[in-house]
Amino acid sequence: MNEAAKALDLETVQAFVLIADLGSFTRAAEVMETSQAAISLKLKRLEERLGCRLVERTPRHVRLSGEGGRFLPAARDLLTAHELALAGIGASPRRRLALGISDHVAGPELPQLLSRLNAYDPSLVIEVRIAASSYLLERFGHNAFDAVIIRRGEEGGDGERLFAEQFCWFAAPFFQYRAGEPLKLATLAAPCGIRAVAIKALDEAGISWTEAFVGGGVLALGAAVNAGLAVAALARRVAPAGAIDVGERFGLPPLPALDIVLLTRQTDRRSREMLKVIAAAFRGAAGL
Structure with a gap:
């Protein structure tokens, strides 16, 4: 043979x-x-x-x-x-994995990632919800999700650290801002944690601001940025194509690198294995 x-x-x-x-x-x-x-x-x-x-x-x-x-x-x-x-003999019952992903974490590679995950285990139905970290954490506490990938809050907390996401000030190359004028911001609606981080940084630096655009998702923020309407605090990985980091040019305060964590609850063996694949995939998307 x-x-x-x-x-x-x-x-x-x-x-x-x-x-x-x-x-x-x-x-x-x-x-x-x-x-x-x-x-x-x-x-x-x-x-x-x-x-x-x-x-x-x-x-x-x-x-x-x-x-x-x-x-x-x-x-x-x-x-x-x-x-x-x-x-055992016969078709394996399809299983469900309810996964929540923070809006500021779900980058442009998400569709391809989900396609790969589906191919890796066709018997597992992955239900994905994109929302604010605070909402996902609250719903995870009420057993609405099997796992969530969220931004770790200032209070710390549990969870497997996946990577640190660097946030910066992004705007269209032609966006104009003059020191002393209120900075036009594009944000997600409160209680978005990234909005709070950005506003706190501006307030502590003594920079006035105004919300020129409030969107329902990071894609909407990206559209506002590319249209030249405002500046947005975004992770480099999810910033829209063509946008540039204008923090140094405009004298804006640096934004922190924030930990992205995976919270899970006990599930079956195959679901646990899939969560390991998800964690590895997000680390890969972050360039680690």
């Missing part, structure tokens, strides 16, 4: 799927709770078993080879079949 005909090791297949979905050996290692070197070894063993290169790796990017792209659907099917076997 040649090498390719032998049974595949499921852990090597899982490592490959995670590398494909997360685009990172480091993130795949986080999910599997092992080292990056161990993930590289698992992939090497799988490639040797299949007799082809599955992943093209450069210092800055990880992408599938042609063979890797063709093998990925079969790899997913193999892992799904394994889960069905563990669950």
Whole structure:
């Protein structure tokens, strides 16, 4: 029997799927709770078993080879079949994971992220709600969510720290502001925590301000910024394309880096595994 005909090791297949979905050996290692070197070894063993290169790796990017792209659907099917076997004969019941994500955390990569998560575990129905951190934390306390990804408040608190998000003052390149005039702000409606942080920083610096635009979401803030209506306090990752950091130009006070955390409650094994994938994916989106 040649090498390719032998049974595949499921852990090597899982490592490959995670590398494909997360685009990172480091993130795949986080999910599997092992080292990056161990993930590289698992992939090497799988490639040797299949007799082809599955992943093209450069210092800055990880992408599938042609063979890797063709093998990925079969790899997913193999892992799904394994889960069905563990669950018993017949179709596995679809499970639900209610996930809340802070508006200031859900960046432009979210649709692609959710697509990857759905492909990783088709039996898990992920229900996502985008809202303010304060709302999500309150509803999480009332068991409305299985997990939330939110900004950690000044009071600290529990949760797995995913990364620190740097906030800055963003505006359109042509936006005009003269010192001494009220700074035109684009904000989310109170009680948005980022609004409170921005206003506190301006007040402490003695800079007058006025809310020129109050939106219902970060996308709306981005539209107001690009239209030249106002300045917005936004994380670099979610700032609209074309907007620039005008903090130094306008003499605005620096904004802090705020911790983004994942809060979860006990769920089934597959849901816990999916939450590890979600945490790793957000770290990857933050460039970590």
